[in-house]
Amino acid sequence: MSGKKQVRRALLSVTDKSGLVEFAKSLAGHGIELVSTGGTARALREAGLAVKDISELTGFPEMLDGRVKTLHPRVHGGILHIRENAGHVAAVKEHGIEPIDMVVVNLYAFEKTAQKPGATFAEVIENIDIGGPSMVRSAAKNWEDVAIVTYASDYSKLSEELAANNGALTRETRWELAKKAFSVTAAYDTAIANTLEKITSPEPAEAPVQFADAAKADFPAVLRVSYPLAMSLRYGENPHQRAALYxxxxxxxxxxxxxxxxxxxxxxxxxxxxxxxxxxxxxxxxxxxxxxxxxxxxxxxxxxxxxxxxxxxxxxxxxxxxxxxxxxxxxxxxxxxxxxxxxxxxxxxxxxxxxxxxxxxxxxxxxxxxIKNAQTPQVIKQVSGGLLLQDADLGHVTADELKVVTARKPTEDELAALLFAWRVCKHVKSNAIVYARNGQTISVGAGQMSRIDSAKFGAMKAILPLEGCVAASDAFFPFPDGLEVIAKAGATAIIQPGGSVKDADVIAAADKLGVAMVFTGMRHFRH
CATH class of the missing domain: 3.40.140.20 (AICAR transformylase, duplication domain)
Structure with a gap:
């Protein structure tokens, strides 16, 4: 699949100008005519390159504050006509349309504008690129004849190939570029749809845009996920599994x-x-x-x-x-x-x-x-045939929100240890039991099939003494037996959600053993 095609004219219109001048110089070095728009044309001229304005190509000025500049038959006809189709060639010749063999485009940074503090609704809408995605799609559709370049990271490799082939690119390269281009437009449209869906109201247009609280907003009618490849990994959980990070x-x-x-x-x-x-x-x-x-x-x-x-x-x-x-x-x-x-x-x-x-x-x-900290309001998990979406477990409780259910109240030291253990417990696979003291885990019982087994396992594997520690349980005790194991191990206070039909029996067991117990009213299952 060689199919080398000569590049004679390139249209460049980019927001990210990283590496642009160097790439344009390599194009010009092969006698490729450069056609450009606005700020891109200005940057190329300042670098001493000869550039034809898009208005020269179209015979029509840029208008509507730049909203219309590349949406023209002389642009899209030059990109989309099939070079080996006699009818297409005759049509563009009749209308004086010149072929465009390469399109170099990257899109307005829509998400950055939308997330900018104080950005207005009008600004957000104005930064929806129309001409750019249209050119990208046109060039990618006609990849047999046109090279579409959407990533600055490809400039160096393309320059090398043009040099090796006297200004031509192979069919393999054009195909790879086209696939990347369609992924770019898909991700761009996803970003727009996801952002607009979060905006509570378009009024007033000149006021800072208001986004719905992620914790209270409805789940999207369509879940759109578009993450670019960050790196390929050697393998997955095991060597026979392939893996990648996005x-x-x-x-x-x-x-x-x-x-x-x-x-x-x-x-x-x-x-x-x-x-x-x-x-x-x-x-x-x-x-x-x-x-x-x-x-x-x-x-x-x-x-x-x-x-x-x-x-x-x-x-x-x-x-x-x-x-x-x-x-x-x-x-x-x-x-x-x-x-x-x-x-x-x-x-x-x-x-x-x-x-x-x-x-x-x-x-x-x-x-x-x-690592820079990230707020993840929602989490996704794959199941066969679909995806599960849920709010991230960001739930916390304060000392004032705890309900003391036993005759004995926890001491100040026990209370501090209970709140520490509760925070750790949220990150332990259920069924989870955490033994702790003075800002330190003493032992952890994780992922057992029954809560009493987690309590026993945590107590059994403890290296530090358990006497006088506290314990946290990520969910309620269905029976008193788990609590009794924890108390026997040496814990003097317990934090748990409560809510079992056997709560009264569990509380009675705690009182009998002299254990202080508090309810959070919040569960922390982790699967």
């Missing part, structure tokens, strides 16, 4: 993180990094979460990251080996010195000091990832 383009969260060093991130690394990062963000104080297979084997807060790390590791140093660490503050040299003693796969933090980077540099395979 990003929403915000450069936030794990998908938008910056890897500073270490081996290539794997599928499992990314899943665990997401789990530890989300848990670390739960804490207002310096906090550290150590994750193994998406469950916390240790989590803690402290006066410093070093203190928080030591406490998190102390809870379960055996499971922490080969784990992934999430940290909610900059990592300094003292913390790095201590963390470097343990074999871990990856560390996520907002930043690392130069001293910390230097200490970790000796561990060549250790992946360091800097």
């Amino acid at each position: 990003s929403d383009g915000t450069k936030t969260g794990v998908a938008g993180g910056t890897q500073l060093q270490g081996k290539e991130l794997s599928y499992n690394n990314l899943v665990d990094l997401d789990a530890c990062w989300e848990l670390a963000q739960e804490f207002d104080a310096p906090g550290v979460a150590i994750i193994k297979h998406t469950n916390p084997c240790g989590a803690a807060t402290g006066e410093t990251i070093l203190e928080a790390y030591k406490k998190a590791l102390e809870a379960d140093p055996i499971s922490a080996f080969g784990g992934v660490i999430g940290i909610n503050r900059e990592v300094d040299g003292a913390a790095a010195e201590e963390i470097a003693k343990l074999f871990v796969e990856a560390i996520a933090a907002p930043s690392f000091t130069e001293e910390a980077k230097a200490r970790f540099a000796a561990k060549k395979n250790l992946r360091l990832v800097e």
Whole structure:
């Protein structure tokens, strides 16, 4: 599938001018005529390039504040006519339409305008590009004869191919460019539809645009998802599974993180990094979460990251080996010195000091990832035949919102420990039981098929003493037996949602054992 076609005329109209001048110079070097619009033409002329204005090509001036400039038969006829169709060739010749063999277009940054603080509804609408997508679709449809370039990252490769083929491009290249182009217009239309759907009202047009509260808005009638490929991965959860990472383009969260060093991130690394990062963000104080297979084997807060790390590791140093660490503050040299003693796969933090980077540099395979926090109001999960969409679990409770249901109230220390355990419990696979004390997990019972088994497993695997700790349960106790196991292990206070038909029996058991218990009225299942 060679089918080389000569490029004699190129139409350039771009918002992102990165690499534009260099690419245009390479085109001009092959005698390719440059036709351009507005700011793009100005940028090329300032670089000393000969450029024909689009109005010269069409014989019609740009009008309506630039809304109409490329929507013209001399543009779209020049792009769309099939070169090997005699009727098409005769028609364009009759009307004096010149062929356009390459179109270089990227689109108005619609989402950036819509998200700009104070952006008005009129501005949002005005930044819906019409001519750009039309040219992209025309060129992509006629890919056999026209090369459509929508990514600045392709400029260098195309320049090399033009040089190798004396100003021509292969059929394979034109086909790959066309596929990319249709994905660009699809993503662009998705961004417009998704953004407009969130706007509560178009009135008044000159007032700052008002977006509906994501937590209260209706779910969309059509779920439109368009994430560009961020990177291909070596494999998925297992070597026989292929995998790739796609990003929403915000450069936030794990998908938008910056890897500073270490081996290539794997599928499992990314899943665990997401789990530890989300848990670390739960804490207002310096906090550290150590994750193994998406469950916390240790989590803690402290006066410093070093203190928080030591406490998190102390809870379960055996499971922490080969784990992934999430940290909610900059990592300094003292913390790095201590963390470097343990074999871990990856560390996520907002930043690392130069001293910390230097200490970790000796561990060549250790992946360091800097992450900017992201607000994820909704989460998607795939099931066979479809997708599930739900609000993210952002629920929290304060001390004032807790309901004390036992004769004994929790002490101030117990209350602080209960609220800490409750935040950790949200990030443990259900059925979840978390034993904690003084801003530190003592042990975690995760993912068992019954709540009593999670309580037993957490108590059984504890390395630190459980006496005097507290416990959190992500859902209610269906019977008193789970509570009794926790109390027998040494816990003196328990936090749970409540809501079981057996609540009265569970409360009676707690009173009998002298355990303080509070209800949150909120469940934290995690599947």
